[in-house]
Amino acid sequence: MWRDLSVLRTGVILCALVALAAVLAPWLPVDPNRVDLARVLEPPSLAHWMGTDGLGRDVLARLAYGARVSLTVGVGTAAIALLIGLPLGALAGYRGGWWDATVSRAVEAVLCFPALLLALALLSIAPGWLRPLPEALRLALALGLVAWTPTARYLRAEFRRLRGSEAVHAARAAGAGGWRIAVRHLLPQGVAPVLVTMAFGAAAASLAEASLSFIGVGVSPPTASWGQMLYEALRHMGQAWWLAAFPGAALFVTVYGFNRLAEGIRDWLDPRPLLR
Amino acid sequence: MARAARRAAEAAITLALVTLVVFALASTLPAGDDEDEHERALPPPYRAAVRAQFHLDDPWHVRYVRWLGDLSRGDLGISLREKRPVAAILRERLPVSLALNALALAAIVLVALPLGIAGAWRPASRSDRALGLATTALYAVPVFWAALLLQWVFAVRLRWLPLFGFAGAAHLVLPVVCLTYGGLAYVSRFVRTSLVEGTTGEGGRVARARGVGPVRFLLFHGLPQSAIPLLTLAGFLVPRLVGGALLVEEIFGIPGLGSLMFQSVLARDLPVVLALTLLSGAVTLAAMTGADLVAAWVDPRSRRVA
Numbered sequence: 001m002w003r004d005l006s007v008l009r010t011g012v013i014l015c016a017l018v019a020l021a022a023v024l025a026p027w028l029p030v031d032p033n034r035v036d037l038a039r040v041l042e043p044p045s046l047a048h049w050m051g052t053d054g055l056g057r058d059v060l061a062r063l064a065y066g067a068r069v070s071l072t073v074g075v076g077t078a079a080i081a082l083l084i085g086l087p088l089g090a091l092a093g094y095r096g097g098w099w100d101a102t103v104s105r106a107v108e109a110v111l112c113f114p115a116l117l118l119a120l121a122l123l124s125i126a127p128g129w130l131r132p133l134p135e136a137l138r139l140a141l142a143l144g145l146v147a148w149t150p151t152a153r154y155l156r157a158e159f160r161r162l163r164g165s166e167a168v169h170a171a172r173a174a175g176a177g178g179w180r181i182a183v184r185h186l187l188p189q190g191v192a193p194v195l196v197t198m199a200f201g202a203a204a205a206s207l208a209e210a211s212l213s214f215i216g217v218g219v220s221p222p223t224a225s226w227g228q229m230l231y232e233a234l235r236h237m238g239q240a241w242w243l244a245a246f247p248g249a250a251l252f253v254t255v256y257g258f259n260r261l262a263e264g265i266r267d268w269l270d271p272r273p274l275l276r
Numbered sequence: 277m278a279r280a281a282r283r284a285a286e287a288a289i290t291l292a293l294v295t296l297v298v299f300a301l302a303s304t305l306p307a308g309d310d311e312d313e314h315e316r317a318l319p320p321p322y323r324a325a326v327r328a329q330f331h332l333d334d335p336w337h338v339r340y341v342r343w344l345g346d347l348s349r350g351d352l353g354i355s356l357r358e359k360r361p362v363a364a365i366l367r368e369r370l371p372v373s374l375a376l377n378a379l380a381l382a383a384i385v386l387v388a389l390p391l392g393i394a395g396a397w398r399p400a401s402r403s404d405r406a407l408g409l410a411t412t413a414l415y416a417v418p419v420f421w422a423a424l425l426l427q428w429v430f431a432v433r434l435r436w437l438p439l440f441g442f443a444g445a446a447h448l449v450l451p452v453v454c455l456t457y458g459g460l461a462y463v464s465r466f467v468r469t470s471l472v473e474g475t476t477g478e479g480g481r482v483a484r485a486r487g488v489g490p491v492r493f494l495l496f497h498g499l500p501q502s503a504i505p506l507l508t509l510a511g512f513l514v515p516r517l518v519g520g521a522l523l524v525e526e527i528f529g530i531p532g533l534g535s536l537m538f539q540s541v542l543a544r545d546l547p548v549v550l551a552l553t554l555l556s557g558a559v560t561l562a563a564m565t566g567a568d569l570v571a572a573w574v575d576p577r578s579r580r581v582a
Contacts, residue, residue: 108290108564109297112557114537116522121541121549125301207418211523214420215538230421237428248421256416263412 008264011199014257018250022071025064032061033222041240051242053232059242062224063250069213069225070206070254072136073143077205078198080144085151086194092152093159094182103156107149116208119143120217135219139212143205151197158190192269199262203255210251226251280569287561294557295550296340302546303336312357312543330354343550353547357540362551365536373532376448376521380455388460392467393494399472411461419454423527426450440529451524466509471499503574 025032030048035055042052050059092103110118122142130138159182162168171181212218213227221228226247233243315323327333331342346353352362391411395404430450431439438447471494483493522534533552540548 105286105290105293108287108561109294109557111564112290112294112560113553114522114534114556117537117541120538121301124541124544125304127304203416210418211420214418215523215526217542227418227420230418230424234424237424238432244421244424248418251418251421252413252416255418256413259412259416 005264005268007260008268011257011259011261011264014253015261018067018071018254018257021064021250022067025061025068028061028064030058030061032057032065032224034058041236041243043240044242050246051240053229053240053243059229059246062229063226063246065224066226066229066247066250067254069136069219069223070209070251072134073140073209074202074206074254074258076137076140077143077147077208078202080141081147081151081201082194082198084144085148086155088148089152089155090159090182090187090190093156094163094178094186096160096163100156103152107152110146110149113146115146116211118146119208120212122146123217135223136209139209139218140205143208147201147205150201151194154193154197155190158193159186162186162189192265196262196266196269199258199265203258203262206251206254206258279572280565283565283569287558287565290561291554291557292344294553295343298546298550298553299336299340299343302544302549305544330356347554352551355540355545355548357543357545357548362547365548366533366551366555369531369533369536372442372530373521373525373534376451376455376525376530376532379448379452380459380521383452383456384459384463387456388463389467391460391464392471395464395468396471396494399468404468408465411464414457415461417457419458420523420527422457423450423454423524426453427527442528442530447528447530451521451528451530454524454528455521463509467506470506 035057036052037055039048039052040055042048044051048058048060050063053059053062088103088106092100113121119139119142122145123138126138126142130141133141163186167185168181171185176184209218209225210227210230213225214231216228216231218227219225229247230244230251233240233247236243315326318326331339334342343353350363352366354360355362355365358365391407395407398404427439427450430437437449441447480493488496521532522538524530525532525535526538533555536548537552537556539545540552
């Protein structure tokens with residue numbers, strides 16, 4: 001069947017672009033944290049392709065290092081959300097009863113809090129043994145503890161629906177046990193849509209990291225983060241457009257790329273073209 | 277009715293658990309973290325007296341039971357940061373948040389519904405794709421970036437609208453725009469998909485065969501079909517707005533609940549955090565439960581599923 005892959009292609013290209021920046025960051029000839037007070041607020045030039053900020057630091061280098069934070073948080077959050085949401089959702093849907101009631105209450109409980117603030121509260125009570133972790137990973141952990149609910153809800157509904165299906169009856173008749181049915185027969189059916197929720201989740205997490213860093217509670221200076229660069233751009237609003245334009249564009253590309261990736265995977269899997 | 281009562285009981289249990297967890301987690305904070313610099317500077321006997329008066333050093337489960345008792349009498353306690361009753365603070369801030377969020381919700385629905393219908397008009401056509409592209413792109417624009425841009429253009433350059441603070445309707449225009457544009461993608465795509473799902477079935481084909489025109493068809497055959505997905509969506513949209521206003525309130529200096537929660541979490545102001553958790557939890561659960569119940573009422577089929 002003919003399938004339109006242009007959305008998926010856009011997503012892959014944009015995400016690869018950001019990943020490339022993140023990987024290549026250490027090879028840049030400029031140090032992202034080198035302060036040069038003789039070259040403050042310089043517009044983009046051959047020496048500094050994206051100009052310099054209020055402390056004379058190179059915007060391009062900071063942008064590339066910011067990509068590492070953004071991607072770590074985006075992908076890390078999605079992975080942690082998957083690790084929590086997949087088993088809980090699968091158990092709730094497959095076992096039902098007490099499991100279902102417990103997981104459903106837990107999902108509701110998480111949804112009771114505004115997501116960003118719950119993540120912030122979790123960050124502030126993080127136990128001491130987590131301190132040695134890099135900041136971006138701690139952020140991903142806090143955001144992941146908040147972001148698992150869509151995955152759990154989806155898998156719960158999916159496993160519930162499939163539990164009574166003929167394929168499961170056939171597997172049981174063939175002598176397969178509960179675990180085997182869940183892992184070998186049900187899980188593969190749910191994996192692809194879960195990938196879609198992961199990509200959407202990564203987009204949301206990148207935005208959340210930037211938001212937290214923007215209000216000063218995410219990644220702390222001098223580590224470069226796009227949200228924090230945008231906050232610093234505030235002081236030079238109207239006189240240094242490059243300070244706000246480039247980090248904003250980078251964030252846009254990342255979030256848009258992850259979203260297109262998710263939509264692309266979904267379209268690719270969904271045989272009903274009109275419903276896209 | 278029995279169903280509604282059961283859902284209400286479940287919601288009450290969830291809220292009790294959530295607040296219990298807040299207490300338990302707050303107890304892991306370092307001692308004295310809930311004091312400001314003036315309190316730390318007090319001579320030790322005075323400091324101990326203040327702490328004893330507010331029962332700040334009791335074990336957390338004792339404090340939880342006391343909090344529940346106070347709550348049952350309608351007493352939300354006293355803010356540790358502002359040193360005045362939590363209820364008074366909420367009375368000031370709640371109307372502001374309500375106005376902001378109600379306007380944003382109305383704006384999202386008013387803009388997204390026509391966009392969704394336009395997309396479902398000719399699914400997978402060029403205009404449908406363009407709409408999808410444009411709204412997804414809008415979602416990817418970070419809200420604080422858009423806020424700064426709008427402030428700069430409309431408040432600093434053109435001077436049409438106020439930059440900061442809250443003193444009337446004009447102060448709400450830019451914040452509402454900021455809260456609206458990001459939700460358009462989600463809601464309009466949702467409307468569109470449920471419309472297309474509702475109209476591509478056999479019922480839709482029969483209606484078309486009977487000679488129902490395209491406008492009438494979408495509005496009178498398609499929309500009722502998608503009423504239930506739209507209701508569940510509304511149930512999810514409300515809690516999103518409660519938290520989503522945080523950044524907008526902080527940037528535009530609007531004294532709403534989002535920025536109050538943010539400052540209270542940072543200041544470890546437990547009474548305020550608890551009251552807001554209770555409020556946002558109750559609103560969230562009520563919206564979700566309400567959507568479920570209305571869906572069950574509209575469509576008897578969904579009663580069996582839940």
